[in-house]
Amino acid sequence: MADNTQDLNARFTALRSKYSSAGFTHFEPLQSEHDFLQAGLVWGTVEGNDTPRILLIALDEGHWEYSNEARLDDLAYELLAAVAGDDWPVFTELCDPANTRCFALFGLDGTDGTHSVDEIPSINIIRDYERLNKNTTLRWSMQIYTRLMHKLDAFHEQVYQTVKDRVSDKNDIIVEVAKILFLESFRVHHKADTTFPYHDQQLNFREVFDYRYVADKGAEAVAQIQAAFDHFKSHPDYVVVTDDGSENAIFDAKTHLQLERPENYAFLLEAIQDLGPVKTNEGKVVPGKVFDDRGTLADVAGDVLGRVFDVFLRANFESKGGLGVYLTPNPVKQAMLEIAFHDIQQDQKTVEELVAGEFRFADPTCGSFGFGSVALSRLDTVIETMGGLSDPERESLKQKMRNEAFIGADSAPRMVMLARVNMALQGAPKAKIFYTDNSLTSRALKPNSMNLICTNPPFGTPKFKSDKRGKESKAHYEAMMEQTLGGFRDAKLQVDSYNAYYDHVKEVWEDIGDLYTDENGEPIWAGYRTDLRNVSTGKKARYELYPTTSGLALGSKPNNKGEWQQVKGGSIDPAVLFIDRCLQLLKPGGRLLIVLPDGILCNSGDRYVREYIMGKKDEKTGEFVGGKAIVKAVISLPADTFKLSGTGAKTSILYLQKRPASDANPEQFLPEPQTDVFMAVAETLGYVVKNNVEDYSAGVPNDLDKIVGAYKRGE
DSSP states (O other): OHHHHHHHHHHHHHHHHHHHTTTOOEEEEEOOSOTTEEEEEEEOEETTEEOOOEEEEEEOTTOGGGGSHHHHHHHHHHHHTTOOTTOOOSEEEEEOSSOEEEEEOTTTTSSSSSEEESOOOOTTTGGGGGGGOOOTTHHHHHHHHHHHHHHHHHHHHIIIIISOOSOSSHHHHHHHHHHHHHHHHHHHHSOTTOEEEETTEEEEHHHHSSHHHHHHHTHHHHHHHHHHHHHHTTOGGGOEEOTTSOEEOSSOTTOOOOOOOHHHHHHHHHHHHOOOOEEOTTSOEEOOSSBTTBOOGGGSOHHHHHHHHHHHHHHHSOOTTTGGGGOOOHHHHHHHHHHHHHHHTTOHHHHHHHHTTOOOEEETTOTTTHHHHHHHHHHHHHHHTOSSOOHHHHHHHHHHHHHHSEEEEESOHHHHHHHHHHHHHTTOTTOEEEEOSOTTTOTTSOTTOEEEEEEOOOOSOOOOOSSHHHHHHHHHHHHHHHHHHTTTSOSSOOSSSOOSEEETTTTEEEOOSSOOBOTTSOBSSTTSSTTEEEOOSSSSOOEEEOOOTTOOOTTEEEOTTSOEEEOOGGGSOHHHHHHHHHHHHEEEEEEEEEEEEHHHHHOGGGHHHHHHHHEEEOTTTOOEEEOSEEEEEEEEOOTTTTGGGTOOOOEEEEEEEEOOBOSSOTTSBOOOOOOOOEEEEOOOBSOEEETTEEEOTTOOOBHHHHHHHHHHTTO
């Protein structure tokens, strides 16, 4: 034991010396109940002003599991419990005998919760983060975060193991928690005298939806809460209107509260309602936003609530065949959004649109809207660090962004509901997240309207068994894909003609096959293969590619003569279609970061996709001609990135910027040159997948931290 202590002392002394030599000369030791670590705070002085603190933690061997963000949150909160006032650190460095990693803590750098970073900023610029830490009740919010995490996990286990209820699997429990969180959000954001009908009575919602009332009334209270949910689930405050004018509530008419056991309601409501008095970072009790004498979820910092929801979701979902297929690992989300917003902040035109409230973020295959949650925090940071805005103007712009800037779509109703609740907890109940049969064809997603898209679309063509059911499934899938490729025509392959197209010679739409059109004879959806022109002067059509800012073409591919022809729906990877669709949705100059299978980026059969994106290379000039986008970066991801989703497919992040358009002809691209492409390979993401869980104890680095740092430095 003495040797271990000596090693730990030496390790911590070396860590502290590293910072003191860099100018962080002030030090405060921290006490812990754990004998396997040493910790302390260091900070420096710039122009007579102290910088924010940095938390240093040295661990004994065998405790690297604390590099998991949720575990680190708990440990950091325990270590900092006795630290006075607002002096909580923004960053921390964690080390053991074999590993070292740096983290941004609690979202204090303005990002989405605790996450790993490339390096600790230098003493000269770390003060830039000081203004971001202005939440006067952050310590209380973090206390509630820790409590909520343990309570929600305990509730999940209770319903699954001991007080079993009307749910069939672990994912159903998550859905029921989301419904209760929706009602709690409704309780704290609506008037105290809000009522709902129950039989021949009008009951006060706040009185009924209370853990003490449930404990007293039991099954009667449960029946009343179920009735309240049915009454409030389509409340107009939670209905969003998408770009096509359709209205979308969080829950549909068939959705009801399934839980029936009063014990479960009492447990969960007490966990989210019995929060104690709200306290400032100095420990002073202050009135809550709803109740003077006690706090509610309305008093908890929005990004903290979003982190609770995300961590709870990731920790408890059933992986294969369950919600896991919709969850992108946090390191991937963080890296993609950090790269995107680094470039956005240097793009004057986009910043001007942001200040004007015209910035729009989208994920057309959004799942639980994890990308949107991170984007919300990053957007807040950009607004917070902008010059020339007063504090009221900043807050007004943040709220405008919450109301108007976020768009998401998914074909899984359960995930859309989780996404809507997720954003509601972060103060964005009006985020335009909606269910759609198909994001590739939905008119609720408007071409040339988005500044930034981050997405992880479905990819790969499914394999089918050779038995009767397999053949039926295959036929259904191919018919569905034909419907997608042909827009709204009959889902039957037409081999003798191309589907609807715009004849640029005659300047009219040619209606070939079954097609829904408006009163002017034009397709209702603007996304038919408009980038293909019939260049033949004879009877037989011959199609060539003419890229436009709002058109599509990748439902077809060129033959060896360069003539574009329709492809069979069952033979094309949906990811190819999503590249085209996302580029169509972006404004000229907009950015797309998309996770793709490596085959699209390197297989010879998909070369036409790459040429469609960036154009063909002119051998004389070396320039790429005719493409729709500039390729900014390609980052290879580890093979086990999506192992929890049941796939070992090798994937990469592709970063594209849609080419700018001509002012004289908004449908025509300008010949923006293709610059050097940033390329990198991530071997690990900070964890390995073992027994269907993310294991952080293996001591592997998160290579994306270094990669993002290199990109931002222009290396």
